[in-house]
Amino acid sequence: xxxxxxxxxxxxxxxxxxxxxxxxxxxxxxxxxxxxxxxxxxxxxxxxxxxxxxxxxxxxxxxxxxxxxxxxxxxxxxxxxxxxxxxxxxxxxxxxxxxxxxxxxxxxxxxxxxxxxxxxxxxxxxxxxxxxxxxxxxxxxxxxxxxxxxxxxxxxxxxxxxxxxxxxxxxxxxxxxxxxxxxxxxxxxxxxxxxxxxxxxxxxxxxxxxxxxxxxxxxxxxxxxxxxxxxxxxxxxxxxxxxxxxxxxxxxxxxxxxxxxxxxxxxxxxxxxxxxxxxxxxxxxxxxxxxxxxxxxxxxxxxxxxxxxxxxxxxxxxxxxxxxxxxxxxxxxxxxxxxxxxxxxxxxxxxxxxxxxxxxxxxxxxxxxxxxxxxxxxxxxxxxxxxxxxxxxxxxxxxxxxxxxxxxxxxxxxxxxxxxxxxxxxxxxxxxxxxxxxxxxxxxxxxxxxxxxxxxxxxxxxxxxxxxxxxxxxxxxxxxxxxxx
Amino acid sequence: xxxxxxxxxxxxxxxxxxxxxxxxxxxxxxxxxxxxxxxxxxxxxxxxxxxxxxxxxxxxxxxxxxxxxxxxxxxxxxxxxxxxxxxxxxxxxxxxxxxxxxxxxxxxxxxxxxxxxxxxxxxxxxxxxxxxxxxxxxxxxxxxxxxxxxxxxxxxxxxxxxxxxxxxxxxxxxxxxxxxxxxxxxxxxxxxxxxxxxxxxxxxxxxxxxxxxxxxxxxxxxxxxxxxxxxxxxxxxxxxxxxxxxxxxxxxxxxxxxxxxxxxxxxxxxxxxxxxxxxxxxxxxxxxxxxxxxxxxxxxxxxxxxxxxxxxxxxxxxxxxxxxxxxxxxxxxxxxxxxxxxxxxxxxxxxxxxxxxxxxxxxxxxxxxxxxxxxxxxxxxxxxxxxxxxxxxxxxxxxxxxxxxxxxxxxxxxxxxxxxxxxxxxxxxxxxxxxxxxxxxxxxxxxx
Numbered sequence: 048x049x050x051x052x053x054x055x056x057x058x059x060x061x062x063x064x065x066x067x068x069x070x071x072x073x074x075x076x077x078x079x080x081x082x083x084x085x086x087x088x089x090x091x092x093x094x095x096x097x098x099x100x101x102x103x104x105x106x107x108x109x110x111x112x113x114x115x116x117x118x119x120x121x122x123x124x125x126x127x128x129x130x131x132x133x134x135x136x137x138x139x140x141x142x143x144x145x146x147x148x149x150x151x152x153x154x155x156x157x158x159x160x161x162x163x164x165x166x167x168x169x170x171x172x173x174x175x176x177x178x179x180x181x182x183x184x185x186x187x188x189x190x191x192x193x194x195x196x197x198x199x200x201x202x203x204x205x206x207x208x209x210x211x212x213x214x215x216x217x218x219x220x221x222x223x224x225x226x227x228x229x230x231x232x233x234x235x236x237x238x239x240x241x242x243x244x245x246x247x248x249x250x251x252x253x254x255x256x257x258x259x260x261x262x263x264x265x266x267x268x269x270x271x272x273x274x275x276x277x278x279x280x281x282x283x284x285x286x287x288x289x290x291x292x293x294x295x296x297x298x299x300x301x302x303x304x305x306x307x308x309x310x311x312x313x314x315x316x317x318x319x320x321x322x323x324x325x326x327x328x329x330x331x332x333x334x335x336x337x338x339x340x341x342x343x344x345x346x347x348x349x350x351x352x353x354x355x356x357x358x359x360x361x362x363x364x365x366x367x368x369x370x371x372x373x374x375x376x377x378x379x380x381x382x383x384x385x386x387x388x389x390x391x392x393x394x395x396x397x398x399x400x401x402x403x404x405x406x407x408x409x410x411x412x413x414x415x416x417x418x419x420x421x422x423x424x425x426x427x428x429x430x431x432x433x434x435x436x437x438x439x440x441x442x443x444x445x446x447x448x449x450x451x452x453x454x455x456x457x458x459x460x461x462x463x464x465x466x467x468x469x470x471x472x473x474x475x476x477x478x479x480x481x482x483x484x485x486x487x488x489x490x491x492x493x494x495x496x497x498x499x500x501x502x503x504x505x506x507x508x509x510x511x512x513x514x515x516x517x518x519x520x521x522x523x524x525x526x527x528x529x530x531x532x
Numbered sequence: 533x534x535x536x537x538x539x540x541x542x543x544x545x546x547x548x549x550x551x552x553x554x555x556x557x558x559x560x561x562x563x564x565x566x567x568x569x570x571x572x573x574x575x576x577x578x579x580x581x582x583x584x585x586x587x588x589x590x591x592x593x594x595x596x597x598x599x600x601x602x603x604x605x606x607x608x609x610x611x612x613x614x615x616x617x618x619x620x621x622x623x624x625x626x627x628x629x630x631x632x633x634x635x636x637x638x639x640x641x642x643x644x645x646x647x648x649x650x651x652x653x654x655x656x657x658x659x660x661x662x663x664x665x666x667x668x669x670x671x672x673x674x675x676x677x678x679x680x681x682x683x684x685x686x687x688x689x690x691x692x693x694x695x696x697x698x699x700x701x702x703x704x705x706x707x708x709x710x711x712x713x714x715x716x717x718x719x720x721x722x723x724x725x726x727x728x729x730x731x732x733x734x735x736x737x738x739x740x741x742x743x744x745x746x747x748x749x750x751x752x753x754x755x756x757x758x759x760x761x762x763x764x765x766x767x768x769x770x771x772x773x774x775x776x777x778x779x780x781x782x783x784x785x786x787x788x789x790x791x792x793x794x795x796x797x798x799x800x801x802x803x804x805x806x807x808x809x810x811x812x813x814x815x816x817x818x819x820x821x822x823x824x825x826x827x828x829x830x831x832x833x834x835x836x837x838x839x840x841x842x843x844x845x846x847x848x849x850x851x852x853x854x855x856x857x858x859x860x861x862x863x864x865x866x867x868x869x870x871x872x873x874x875x876x877x878x879x880x881x882x883x884x885x886x887x888x889x890x891x892x893x894x895x896x897x898x899x900x901x902x903x904x905x906x907x908x909x910x911x912x913x914x915x916x917x918x919x920x921x922x923x924x925x926x927x928x929x930x931x932x933x934x935x936x937x938x939x940x941x942x943x944x945x946x947x948x949x950x951x952x953x954x955x956x957x958x959x960x961x962x963x964x965x966x967x968x969x970x971x972x973x974x975x976x977x978x979x980x
Contacts, residue, residue, distance in 0.1 A: 420810065420824075420825065421824075422812045422814035422821065422824075423788075423811065423812045424798070424800070424801050424810075424811040424812070425810070426801040426802075426811075428806055433801060433802055
């Protein structure tokens with residue numbers, strides 16, 4: 048039996064929090080005195096009214112949160128955030144249809160960063176800030192944020208955390224979930240602040256510095272310029288962005304112990320981090336080679352753009368400082384591979400996650416060894432701990448679900464008449480929450496506004512499934528979820 | 533000296549045997565009357581039958597207060613530890629506890645236990661593992677015993693046709709500067725302390741004493757140059773000893789462990805480094821299984837199951853399949869002699885190893901290192917010559933040293949020296965003595 052009242056109550060609280068975030072944007076709008084003051088004011092009032100209504104309807108809720116409730120709650124929360132988050136775009140008339148507005152907000156919250164606004168520079172500052180804000184909240188998770196702010200929220204239930212957290216191994220750093228959440232958000236805040244300061248030092252305006260730092264540490268990819276970071280033509284900014292994208296792709300728990308507990312060596316011993324670093328370097332090296340050979344770039348420039356693009360794709364950020372559409376097509380394959388793997392579990396990045404990649408490759412190697420040694424016990428060990436068979440099966444099921452999902456989306460897009468290369472990379476891009484697409488019809492630097500409305504709804508769903516790691520949503524669609532027992 | 537032993541299973545019984553031969557006052561406590569009776573029938577000691585779960589009264593009765601050595605070797609390692617703590621607080625001078633868990637032997641834990649009153653912690657598995665690993669490093673010898681970090685080495689070698697000194701009387705081949713010294717020969721069931729007229733025959737098991745720099749030339753003399761270095765080893769039986777061996781082995785040796793119990797396999801996977809150790813869930817006594825895992829490419833085969841017969845047979849099979857180095861763990865003392873005559877290479881007996889390790893403690897400061905050699909029923913010990921002791925008074929040939937004992941070599945400073953009749957031992961020298969059928973305390977008198 049679902050505990051609807053409790054879900055309403057929690058949802059109401061979360062909408063208040065969304066209202067609070069929007070208030071920050073309203074303040075930003077008031078500072079600049081632009082046309083988005085009224086839309087924000089209306090949205091905030093609407094959000095608070097609905098939030099209060101939900102809270103009232105869930106007044107006498109019992110506090111027992113079942114596993115089902117947790118899955119449903121997390122899914123509903125993300126959809127509700129996207130619905131209310133899209134209101135400022137619609138009310139202000141910056142986006143004139145519901146599809147695009149919902150897509151834009153969902154793309155923001157899931158840190159995908161695909162946009163259907165052709166000319167972002169035309170948007171008022173308050174709204175630009177809201178776009179970046181959606182990514183920043185979505186980075187570590189909406190519910191996870193609330194756990195850090197309100198300790199009593201969901202009674203420290205690990206179920207909710209598990210439904211939203213990413214990666215194959217969900218470990219706590221501290222016995223108390225709230226403390227864990229605070230520590231991770233602390234790391235996140237520190238990264239964002241450091242990134243903003245550096246951007247400002249290297250010549251961005253304060254507004255740009257804040258926006259770019261928020262979307263980069265969230266590995267989101269929304270920019271306040273159509274040309275993304277390419278707008279600045281500044282190597283220092285590019286390398287700062289590379290560094291912070293890369294760091295945001297590392298497990299925050301690992302970053303925390305490296306930064307605050309002086310266990311930096313642990314970072315380099317971590318199998319997932321090593322896989323992530325090696326994959327990044329290898330992909331960069333390949334792309335540099337192709338850029339030198341076919342595009343005749345200078346070595347320094349080739350490294351800069353190749354590293355930027357690789358890190359941007361592997362961390363599923365989706366920023367760009369050069370148009371990868373001009374590159375040799377083999378680089379697209381490499382970038383697609385990076386998109387697929389993504390970076391470390393427990394970071395703000397999406398994708399299959401390197402931890403899973405490491406385990407899956409070890410399972411594969413063991414299968415081959417097993418052909419030669421049929422009686423051997425071949426453990427899959429990651430960082431000296433064994434991954435048990437059940438976990439391996441879960442991982443393989445996830446892999447299957449991920450691939451099936453992307454291919455279904457690919458298939459439907461082709462039916463809808465989208466270019467085939469684009470279809471494939473769009474599917475991967477949404478499933479992994481990256482943002483740009485590689486292809487002949489839509490280039491990596493272009494907006495997705497020309498896609499049909501139906502496809503946009505499909506992609507919104509795909510992005511959410513990618514962010515919540517598929518199973519959380521898939522389970523809601525299973526018949527047994529709704530059976531009364 | 534008063535020694536109290538708690539636990540009358542294999543190690544306890546072996547200890548009782550060693551100590552009672554040395555004219556010590558031994559008390560042995562156990563809750564199994566049959567075991568006690570069996571020991572009492574063979575050794576001169578006193579037994580106390582008492583429950584091990586409430587042992588305090590019987591510890592008092594046994595007179596722990598004025599005991600010199602308290603040894604707890606029951607099956608339960610934590611009982612052993614807590615008995616030692618109790619005994620120490622009651623007044624025992626030195627306490628020894630046997631533990632099963634290798635984790636309890638790491639230096640930090642040991643010092644914590646030392647502070648609590650456990651003077652020595654002994655882990656039979658890691659002692660056995662040390663021996664096995666040492667054996668794998670020197671594949672052509674069956675036994676090896678180092679004195680002073682290897683300044684002198686005693687090697688037990690089975691000589692075959694390839695040996696260059698077969699059939700020649702020792703007085704012809706030995707010169708004062710010979711790179712080795714033969715301390716004992718085992719021929720069939722006899723142990724021979726060699727004289728000038730003796731000679732080596734094929735199949736003899738010979739104990740050589742040599743210096744570090746001569747080890748490789750000795751290898752040539754005994755004709756063992758064709759023994760390859762160990763790169764791949766196969767272990768049958770994944771018990772604690774196997775884990776200990778694997779964790780002590782150099783990292784360039786790849787190991788396959790055969791274990792037929794699937795549950796144990798799952799545990800093993802957690803305990804070993806899977807990059808160089810492969811756990812195989814199959815019966816290691818089956819030739820087909822061994823062939824499938826390429827036993828012909830292995831240079832060493834170690835049988836460590838709990839079953840002595842199985843270990844002996846498995847080693848024989850491995851020898852037949854062409855594995856040059858085989859090691860068998862044999863728990864049953866009766867088999868040790870027979871196994872020595874059958875061609876199965878090195879024999880490891882955990883109980884005897886542990887017992888002789890503990891026995892050293894009794895011998896005190898003058899005997900720093902001692903070892904019981906099972907195959908020849910003899911002891912090898914290191915003594916330090918005190919100033920003015922009898923051993924320093926005359927040249928070796930004029931000392932009137934017992935015929936059953938042989939001086940193997942001496943370590944002076946850090947340098948090893950071999951002994952011949954003209955050697956004069958100086959005060960402060962560490963002297964290695966090989967003694968067979970005589971009491972080690974009789975030898976000890978020469979050094980006091």
